[in-house]
């Protein structure tokens with residue numbers, strides 16, 4: 176698994192966050208966080224009370240008390256703003272590193288007449304065609320339409336090993352900012368200026384485009400409702416106090432309100448969200464929205480493509496086997512003829528092998544032949560010669576159908592040869608010319624290491640893995656066994672992948688899918704979380720809501736872990752925050768009514784020194800708990816792959832019970848300090 180890029184909190188990020196904390200005091204900004212907005216209103220009122228203590232009612236406490244309450248409330252709001260600013264600051268730093276890779280480059284725009292015109296990469300529009308030679312930077316995201324080259328993607332992925340990219344097939348898309356290491360390529364620009372994946376990643380990480388996620392909106396609403404309820408509770412206290420002929424100071428009422436509303440989670444909520452998104456980008460995954468990251472935390476089923484995901488995918492032809500009655504030379508030649516115009520990696524590897532086996536075919540022979548492109552629908556490719564002869568290669572069942580339709584017969588040993596290849600986990604391609612099948616090509620593929628353990632880990636989290644492949648059942652079964660997936664679908668057409676996703680979704684399951692090919696695009700769009708490989712086609716990346724810049728589909732497991740961690744962190748701190756408030760009842764209520772109802776002394780289990788000290792201690796604790804929890808909010812609670820309910824009980828214990836106990840200790844400690852300093 177790619178180690179996350181470390182994101183240290185530098186001095187300038189912290190100092191900038193302090194400045195931003197003050198800037199965020201602007202009510203127009205604060206209103207977005209209802210809980211903290213109420214605290215800000217309270218701060219303003221206590222400021223007025225510090226100037227005119229008798230503003231509302233004749234004040235029974237000194238000006239000093241009002242000033243103390245005002246200052247503590249001001250810091251409560253500043254601490255909350257600081258937490259958010261810190262998270263944003265870290266995101267901005269991350270965006271700056273990304274922006275550096277988007278260096279401004281000159282590009283060779285291919286004109287209509289074939290000449291090149293030097294333009295700046297920022298002027299390239301969707302549809303433009305540029306030529307990139309060895310050593311040059313690819314100016315923006317696009318698809319290779321001509322040529323083959325090795326691309327150094329280290330600027331984006333940090334991996335220095337160049338990857339082969341070529342026109343056609345699933346490895347044809349290139350990302351702006353990467354460099355052509357050998358040969359040249361002609362690239363069709365696929366994104367408008369400012370719309371490239373990097374631009375979107377930067378906008379997202381900077382929080383500019385970070386719209387609230389469903390989970391966050393729900394929680395914010397809950398917190399707003401809680402705040403409203405406590406506001407009403409406090410309002411009803413005024414007549415009650417009058418009835419008891421107890422004089423209640425406005426500053427004390429505001430202090431009680433702020434202690435009771437969920438300011439701890441209210442102050443940390445956005446920091447948790449921003450930090451969660453930030454963790455995703457640290458894993459080199461570009462998430463289109465926070466929603467996608469959270470959905471990843473709730474995934475039940477993972478649908479994985481075989482070729483290029485579970486296996487390395489650069490399937491190479493390793494043997495060319497004739498059926499009985501066909502000479503090896505004839506078979507090799509027909510395999511060559513079926514592949515000379517096949518741009519896919521499979522096709523190229525067959526030509527290479529045929530050439531190595533001593534066969535070649537003069538270009539003039541097939542120059543005007545019609546190329547039949549491979550598609551996931553037909554699962555065949557080949558040539559239609561000018562003479563009318565048709566040469567095909569493809570999935571065995573597809574070729575059988577093709578030959579039977581021509582009235583040809585199926586060789587008796589075809590299945591044995593094909594099944595032997597499939598049982599070895601290879602992909603057999605049958606080859607036919609006219610109405611005759613000549614033999615089978617053995618496309619070799621290998622399963623990526625370490626998958627078995629990762630899938631077992633997912634199973635531990637209650638996530639089911641399904642391998643979905645266009646390949647034949649035997650090959651699929653062999654690979655599925657070797658990779659250790661829970662289930663597989665063979666000979667899957669794109670609509671079968673979508674059907675599999677819809678079936679799971681109908682069972683109320685959230686489905687995540689990785690893919691890289693164009694035939695994966697519709698399924699990636701249908702899935703709740705679609706992770707496209709950066710090496711995949713643009714169509715796949717456009718359809719997905721996440722892109723893995725390292726093109727490592729097992730990265731989805733990290734994304735799932737991050738998504739889960741984000742949800743758990745938010746849940747844990749909310750539990751802590753609510754639990755937190757219980758202790759404050761014991762600190763403040765007795766303090767407020769002790770004079771009228773001495774029997775309330777029984778509630779003063781912390782034996783706080785005096786009513787004012789009790790209230791100030793609770794208020795100070797309520798403020799400092801926010802910065803104290805910033806590290807957990809930013810790093811996320813420790814997350815280990817264990818079953819969801821075990822994890823839940825663990826967190827309820829720590830943050831629930833902890834949330835009740837900690838304030839008692841904290842408030843008592845502060846009360847003692849206040850005594851020592853004999854402030855109150």
Ligand SMILES: Nc1ncnc2c1ncn2[C@@H]1O[C@H](COP(=O)(O)OP(=O)(O)OP(=O)(O)O)[C@@H](O)[C@H]1O
Pocket residue numbers: 480481482483517519521522549551554555556568569570571602603604643644645646647692694
């Ligand atoms: N270039 C090609 N020419 C002819 N047939 C091909 C070619 N590439 C693949 N095939 C055949 O088409 C089948 C389906 O290909 P497809 O890419 O949809 O699935 P896959 O690559 O085998 O597996 P996955 O769906 O996991 O990518 C392959 O199993 C193979 O038999």
Ligand SMILES: [K+]
Pocket residue numbers: 433434435436437438439756797
């Ligand atoms: K509170």
Ligand SMILES: [Mg+2]
Pocket residue numbers: 482645692
């Ligand atoms: Mg494929």
